Amino acid sequence: MLKGDHRSLAKAISIIEGGGPDRRRLIQEIYPRTGKAFTIGITGPTGTGKSTLVDKTIEEYRKRGRRVGVLAIDPSSPFTGGALLGDRLRMMDHSLEREVYIRSMASRGDVGGLARAARNTIRVLDAAGMDVVIVETVGAGQTEVQVATAVDATVVVLMPQLGDEVQAFKAGFNEIGDIFVVNKADIVNPAKTMFNIASGVQEKKG
Amino acid sequence: MLKTVALKGTGVPAFVYTLETFEKFLDEHGLREERMRQRLEAELVEAAFSDFYSETLNRLKGEKSWRQLLGQVSRKELDPETAAGKLVKIIAGLDAGPNA
Numbered sequence: 001m002l003k004g005d006h007r008s009l010a011k012a013i014s015i016i017e018g019g020g021p022d023r024r025r026l027i028q029e030i031y032p033r034t035g036k037a038f039t040i041g042i043t044g045p046t047g048t049g050k051s052t053l054v055d056k057t058i059e060e061y062r063k064r065g066r067r068v069g070v071l072a073i074d075p076s077s078p079f080t081g082g083a084l085l086g087d088r089l090r091m092m093d094h095s096l097e098r099e100v101y102i103r104s105m106a107s108r109g110d111v112g113g114l115a116r117a118a119r120n121t122i123r124v125l126d127a128a129g130m131d132v133v134i135v136e137t138v139g140a141g142q143t144e145v146q147v148a149t150a151v152d153a154t155v156v157v158l159m160p161q162l163g164d165e166v167q168a169f170k171a172g173f174n175e176i177g178d179i180f181v182v183n184k185a186d187i188v189n190p191a192k193t194m195f196n197i198a199s200g201v202q203e204k205k206g
Numbered sequence: 207m208l209k210t211v212a213l214k215g216t217g218v219p220a221f222v223y224t225l226e227t228f229e230k231f232l233d234e235h236g237l238r239e240e241r242m243r244q245r246l247e248a249e250l251v252e253a254a255f256s257d258f259y260s261e262t263l264n265r266l267k268g269e270k271s272w273r274q275l276l277g278q279v280s281r282k283e284l285d286p287e288t289a290a291g292k293l294v295k296i297i298a299g300l301d302a303g304p305n306a
Contacts (some may be wrong), residue, residue: 055212153228
């Protein structure tokens with residue numbers, strides 16, 4: 001697992017999800033090897049193109065020679081019984097690469113349990129030698145916020161339509177973002193969205 | 207704040223450059239370590255409470271005083287607020303038990 005073998009990683013993450021004494025033993029073993037990966041949370045409302053952005057971000061990091069681990073937390077995860085989303089499937093193409101590992105986790109179930117499993121999965125990917133670990137979540141519920149902020153940098157993805165950013169800020173995204181991305185910036189002029197984001201962040205700073 | 211059209215890859219190199227710059231900034235100012243310490247603080251408390259909660263529920267299952275308390279509340283002999291106070295005492299007593 002520490003060498004990044006995909007099958008061993010899958011097994012280790014299943015142990016993490018299962019909980020109990022096996023999880024504790026695994027974390028005890030790997031914890032001293034963690035803390036090297038740069039961890040990124042990518043979150044935002046549904047339909048803003050997060051999975052596509054993650055897909056292209058993996059490509060860009062690979063061009064720079066960095067190994068990438070991805071944890072996608074989504075109720076519609078293809079591995080957990082949800083809809084098979086085209087974007088997510090495109091992202092999965094990368095999982096055939098040795099230097100990229102992608103794992104989905106269902107966001108159903110208890111809040112604390114998922115956040116704990118996500119944090120420990122980040123540790124597994126970190127210990128396995130991933131240079132960058134990306135966690136993708138949807139929405140601004142308690143779980144999503146807990147997970148999206150269990151990282152070094154939190155990215156909020158919005159899009160220039162329907163006052164998306166206003167709704168997002170009402171949901172508290174301005175509280176958690178380090179970097180804001182206005183994706184799908186070719187649909188309509190993103191200037192208003194960017195102005196609203198800047199105002200929202202300014203408001204947060206008081 | 208950045209603009210992207212991820213589907214076409216537009217703005218993605220700038221996005222990754224921003225992430226790398228932010229990573230460097232956090233490292234150079236010791237902020238990564240500081241953020242990690244804050245996250246650990248929250249995580250430890252949360253995990254401990256979660257474990258305590260599960261363990262307490264399991265141990266209460268076999269506890270006669272807990273079942274009696276529940277019965278009193280459902281028969282309206284005792285209100286939930288007063289019962290919660292009594293439950294705290296029952297839980298505190300569990301720690302002094304043989305499994306503690």
